[in-house]
Amino acid sequence: MALCAVRRQPVRSSSCGAWAWLLQRQSRGCVYSSIHGFSQEEIRDKLQAFPGGSIDLLKQESGVAVLTINNPSRMNAFSGSMMVDLEERVSQLEGWADGKGLIVQGAAGTFCSGSDLNAVRAISNPQDGMKMCMFMQNALTRLLRLPLISVALVEGRALGGGAELITACDFRLMASGSVIQFVHKHMGLVPGWGGAARLVHTIGSQNALKLLGGALKVDPELGLQIGLADGVLEVPQAEQDAGTLLQQAENWLSCYTKGPAPVIRAVKKVVLSGRELPLSEALRTERDVFGTVWGGPANLQALASKSKHK
Numbered sequence: 001m002a003l004c005a006v007r008r009q010p011v012r013s014s015s016c017g018a019w020a021w022l023l024q025r026q027s028r029g030c031v032y033s034s035i036h037g038f039s040q041e042e043i044r045d046k047l048q049a050f051p052g053g054s055i056d057l058l059k060q061e062s063g064v065a066v067l068t069i070n071n072p073s074r075m076n077a078f079s080g081s082m083m084v085d086l087e088e089r090v091s092q093l094e095g096w097a098d099g100k101g102l103i104v105q106g107a108a109g110t111f112c113s114g115s116d117l118n119a120v121r122a123i124s125n126p127q128d129g130m131k132m133c134m135f136m137q138n139a140l141t142r143l144l145r146l147p148l149i150s151v152a153l154v155e156g157r158a159l160g161g162g163a164e165l166i167t168a169c170d171f172r173l174m175a176s177g178s179v180i181q182f183v184h185k186h187m188g189l190v191p192g193w194g195g196a197a198r199l200v201h202t203i204g205s206q207n208a209l210k211l212l213g214g215a216l217k218v219d220p221e222l223g224l225q226i227g228l229a230d231g232v233l234e235v236p237q238a239e240q241d242a243g244t245l246l247q248q249a250e251n252w253l254s255c256y257t258k259g260p261a262p263v264i265r266a267v268k269k270v271v272l273s274g275r276e277l278p279l280s281e282a283l284r285t286e287r288d289v290f291g292t293v294w295g296g297p298a299n300l301q302a303l304a305s306k307s308k309h310k
Contacts, residue, residue, distance in 0.1 A: 031141050055089050157180075
């Protein structure tokens with residue numbers, strides 16, 4: 001498991017340097033740790049008391065992994081143990097040095113209907129709800145910060161927490177007939193897994209306000225129009241072609257993951273720093289990441305094969 005607490009390190013002499021260092025630490029780790037009064041193990045134990053379903057991870061030789069939300073009897077809603085599963089799968093992906101890409105999908109023809117209401121009712125007091133919120137914000141922030149280019153494959157419905165989950169991926173592909181809906185208002189809630197903040201970054205504050213305030217149903221056409229969807233895939237008609245949708249997603253993602261893993265991972269890192277850090281610090285991070293690939297095997301091979309400009 002990745003450690004979320006900020007370890008003691010020497011603080012640089014200038015306040016600006018110390019601030020930049022903390023930003024770098026934050027960009028690689030969790031949002032909350034013990035300094036925020038958050039106990040990872042405490043909430044893990046509480047969540048484990050509500051079992052059901054699983055989060056399955058398949059790491060392929062291509063460098064593209066498939067993460068499957070698997071709880072079909074409840075429309076792939078997250079049980080407590082599935083939340084813990086998700087955090088563990090993210091930890092595995094953080095340690096996958098050969099990884100380049102990630103596809104997040106739901107089992108049995110639907111994406112995810114949010115949280116299992118049985119678990120939600122059992123931890124409905126504000127204190128436990130806040131701890132669950134912090135746990136899932138950590139897990140989904142780490143998912144977004146993986147050095148992998150990720151895409152959510154939305155088939156069927158992505159509701160509530162399922163809609164929040166898709167915002168923790170770099171891209172979103174919607175199958176024909178699928179729907180994304182932030183239904184939190186109907187439950188007397190707002191997003192708590194970081195979905196609102198990520199949604200604003202993805203589609204802007206005006207569109208985010210419409211989706212959250214109106215609990216609008218986003219079909220593929222509207223998804224493309226507002227920038228929530230990056231592509232639309234046709235659902236295979238024949239049962240024997242059930243795997244074709246995933247293959248379409250893999251083909252789509254391959255445009256961005258083709259090439260050596262160190263280069264693809266470097267691309268994700270510089271984009272991540274540009275998104276999360278102040279410009280001066282993002283530039284320094286870009287410089288540092290550039291230094292890891294300059295003169296590397298992929299760079300030298302490209303220089304040797306391209307001896308002149310065309």
